[in-house]
Amino acid sequence: MTTEALPASLSDIRDEFLAVAVRDRLLLLLDFANDLPPLPERYGEHPERLERVTECQAPVFVAAEVEEGVVRVFAMAPAEAPTTRGFASVLVHGLDGLTVEAALAVPDDYPQTLGLGEAVSPLRLRGMTGLLGRIKRQLRAAA
Amino acid sequence: MGTSADPNPRFQEYAHPERLVSTEWTAEHLDDPEVVVVESDEDVLLYETGHIPGAVKIDWHVDLNDPVTRDYIDGEGFAALLGSRGIGRDTTVVIYGDKSNWWAAYALWVFTLFGHPDVRLLDGGRAKWIAEERPITTEVPERTPVDYPVVERDDSSIRAFRDDVLAHFGSPLVDVRSPLEYTGERTTAPEYPEESALRAGHIPSAQNVPWSKAAADDGTFRSRTELESIYEAGAGLSPDDDVIAYCRIGERSSHTWFVLAHLLGYEKVRNYDGSWTEWGSSVRVPIVKGEQPGEVPASLARA
Numbered sequence: 335m336t337t338e339a340l341p342a343s344l345s346d347i348r349d350e351f352l353a354v355a356v357r358d359r360l361l362l363l364l365d366f367a368n369d370l371p372p373l374p375e376r377y378g379e380h381p382e383r384l385e386r387v388t389e390c391q392a393p394v395f396v397a398a399e400v401e402e403g404v405v406r407v408f409a410m411a412p413a414e415a416p417t418t419r420g421f422a423s424v425l426v427h428g429l430d431g432l433t434v435e436a437a438l439a440v441p442d443d444y445p446q447t448l449g450l451g452e453a454v455s456p457l458r459l460r461g462m463t464g465l466l467g468r469i470k471r472q473l474r475a476a477a
Numbered sequence: 478m479g480t481s482a483d484p485n486p487r488f489q490e491y492a493h494p495e496r497l498v499s500t501e502w503t504a505e506h507l508d509d510p511e512v513v514v515v516e517s518d519e520d521v522l523l524y525e526t527g528h529i530p531g532a533v534k535i536d537w538h539v540d541l542n543d544p545v546t547r548d549y550i551d552g553e554g555f556a557a558l559l560g561s562r563g564i565g566r567d568t569t570v571v572i573y574g575d576k577s578n579w580w581a582a583y584a585l586w587v588f589t590l591f592g593h594p595d596v597r598l599l600d601g602g603r604a605k606w607i608a609e610e611r612p613i614t615t616e617v618p619e620r621t622p623v624d625y626p627v628v629e630r631d632d633s634s635i636r637a638f639r640d641d642v643l644a645h646f647g648s649p650l651v652d653v654r655s656p657l658e659y660t661g662e663r664t665t666a667p668e669y670p671e672e673s674a675l676r677a678g679h680i681p682s683a684q685n686v687p688w689s690k691a692a693a694d695d696g697t698f699r700s701r702t703e704l705e706s707i708y709e710a711g712a713g714l715s716p717d718d719d720v721i722a723y724c725r726i727g728e729r730s731s732h733t734w735f736v737l738a739h740l741l742g743y744e745k746v747r748n749y750d751g752s753w754t755e756w757g758s759s760v761r762v763p764i765v766k767g768e769q770p771g772e773v774p775a776s777l778a779r780a
Binding site for chain 2: 360361363364367392413414415416417418420452453454455457458
């Protein structure tokens with residue numbers, strides 16, 4: 335794991351999770367779920383422009399773009415799937431605004447570093463790994 | 478011990494009506510000291526967003542699975558879990574959850590492995606409770622821990638392992654996954670990771686009866702007549718059959734197990750919880766692709 339390469343936005347989120355007890359990590363994830371930014375209109379009216387992430391149990395859609403060299407990430411997941419919303423929200427908050435190089439350099443095992451395995455189970459955490467993989471793939475295609 | 482059954486006339490046509498309770502009955506028993514309501518969901522955070530007042534949470538991954546071996550917790554683990562939730566051996570447990578009670582049925586099946594005497598499903602689950610605008614709260618109840626006895630799991634009567642399935646050919650198998658999973662079509666783009674089985678398709682001779690056929694639009698169970706038409710007229714089962722049901726990891730097939738065992742009264746129904754994630758990754762077990770159940774290889778057919 336190359337923690338030195340991790341952008342501050344993502345290492346801050348990681349530290350926030352690791353600073354609290356396992357039970358409270360769930361509540362922190364819920365805070366993130368409640369704080370998933372709404373989609374901009376061009377996606378809100380055209381959800382088909384988002385990519386479905388099949389690794390997640392619940393329907394979740396993502397789109398990653400590059401705007402003048404800056405990464406923009408958008409995601410949508412239903413309110414009945416707060417865990418998946420939380421995963422998406424962590425990545426939106428952590429990746430949005432980074433340079434493409436910094437976002438692509440984020441280690442693929444970032445989701446495993448948040449101390450959530452015990453709280454949500456490693457199997458569920460795979461959904462977040464799938465999300466990160468797809469966002470990076472879209473960024474590679476856009477760059 | 479426990480509390481009386483829900484007399485709701487809608488349930489009386491089922492073989493074991495005492496295994497179901499309605500939202501009305503549950504609402505009336507929230508303060509019943511003999512009853513503990515348990516929420517069990519696919520989504521591990523849903524309980525935290527709001528739950529039935531007084532309900533405790535039991536998660537299938539985090540609480541019911543052994544963290545190391547691919548198995549359920551043992552008798553000691555189960556006793557510690559239930560005791561910590563204030564559930565005694567005599568308590569009436571009412572389980573509800575998301576997705577038409579998939580995971581609630583899974584939890585109920587695991588409770589049954591330990592022989593918990595009185596465990597019921599809330600018909601319609603979480604969605605029906607919320608649709609009826611009944612109260613929910615984010616307040617987590619403080620339950621006084623109780624002593625739950627250590628009872629060893631009985632895996633012999635309602636649980637099937639891979640070798641049991643290999644020895645079962647000739648008796649009915651029910652694959653409760655979606656038609657696309659059953660036929661073995663690839664549903665993901667080639668460059669993306671596959672689901673966690675290495676091969677796709679179904680176990681030879683298995684009938685495909687997607688679990689959701691047993692649920693009405695509001696998440697409640699269909700009537701006995703409808704269920705008989707699905708499983709008996711449709712899939713050729715009969716109540717004296719020895720049946721094994723499976724899906725991908727055993728959760729959806731718990732729902733079907735509940736229907737066959739408790740609503741239709743089949744006496745010999747087992748859930749193969751290894752399901753497709755085990756079968757589809759096992760070496761040299763037979764697999765059939767396509768819409769037909771397919772033939773059992775002659776070497777495995779039972780006389």
